[in-house]
Amino acid sequence: DIQMTQSPSSLSASVGDRVTITCRASQSISSYLNWYQQKPGKAPKLLIYAASSLQSGVPSRFSGSGSGTDFTLTISSLQPEDFATYYCQQSYSTPRITFGQGTRLEIK
Amino acid sequence: QVQLQESGPGLVKPSETLSLTCTVSGYSISSGYYWGWIRQPPGKGLEWIGSIYHSGSTYYNPSLKSRVTISVDTSKNQFSLKLSSVTAADTAVYYCAREPDTCSGGSCYNWFDPWGQGTLVTVSS
Numbered sequence: 001d002i003q004m005t006q007s008p009s010s011l012s013a014s015v016g017d018r019v020t021i022t023c024r025a026s027q028s029i030s031s032y033l034n035w036y037q038q039k040p041g042k043a044p045k046l047l048i049y050a051a052s053s054l055q056s057g058v059p060s061r062f063s064g065s066g067s068g069t070d071f072t073l074t075i076s077s078l079q080p081e082d083f084a085t086y087y088c089q090q091s092y093s094t095p096r097i098t099f100g101q102g103t104r105l106e107i108k
Numbered sequence: 109q110v111q112l113q114e115s116g117p118g119l120v121k122p123s124e125t126l127s128l129t130c131t132v133s134g135y136s137i138s139s140g141y142y143w144g145w146i147r148q149p150p151g152k153g154l155e156w157i158g159s160i161y162h163s164g165s166t167y168y169n170p171s172l173k174s175r176v177t178i179s180v181d182t183s184k185n186q187f188s189l190k191l192s193s194v195t196a197a198d199t200a201v202y203y204c205a206r207e208p209d210t211c212s213g214g215s216c217y218n219w220f221d222p223w224g225q226g227t228l229v230t231v232s233s
Contacts, residue, residue: 046221096169098156099155
């Protein structure tokens with residue numbers, strides 16, 4: 001299976017900060033990479049698909065980049081509602097879809 | 109607006125079969141896309157279980173394949189999950205989700221959106 005490793009596992013930041021979360025695949029997955037946001041007690045919400053395409057309705061402060069094995073999710077200016085856990089997910093090796101372990105973004 | 113809602117027992121005994129149904133509104137399953145199940149043990153990360161197309165074609169996580177059956181009922185606009193021989197390790201919030209895709213340059217990308225609200229299933233005697 002393709003392993004997805006996110007870094008950091010947790011992160012403290014302040015409102016207005018620029019934040020970057022990294023996701024690394026154990027082998028090349030081209031651009032088959034999605035990002036989700038999950039708040040406590042809620043279902044995950046799609047932010048980015050195909051590595052860099054912003055899902056409709058998602059604020060433009062979220063962006064994704066990367067290809068191959070290394071990917072990043074960037075939040076250009078943190079807002080209070082952005083404090084949550086973020087997951088990457090690869091869909092390259094269907095039927096072996098896998099998620100990263102998550103990055104918890106906390107308020108400093 | 110597409111909405112999904114999971115339903116089923118919240119408590120299942122060890123060695124028995126977990127059964128959940130996902131009811132879709134605002135979109136006809138027969139119109140296309142795959143439809144998937146994902147689970148999340150308390151305090152842990154996400155694990156994809158399997159997905160089904162409206163025609164009934166399925167694909168499953170190899171680590172769960174021997175115990176999983178996903179089926180679809182287009183007349184009710186529902187799809188269902190059965191997980192047999194459950195243990196405490198199967199205790200989790202179970203989510204259903206639509207699996208849209210887009211194809212470009214010979215590559216087809218898919219993702220999960222939207223998701224149901226999730227339902228907690230506890231395996232305990």
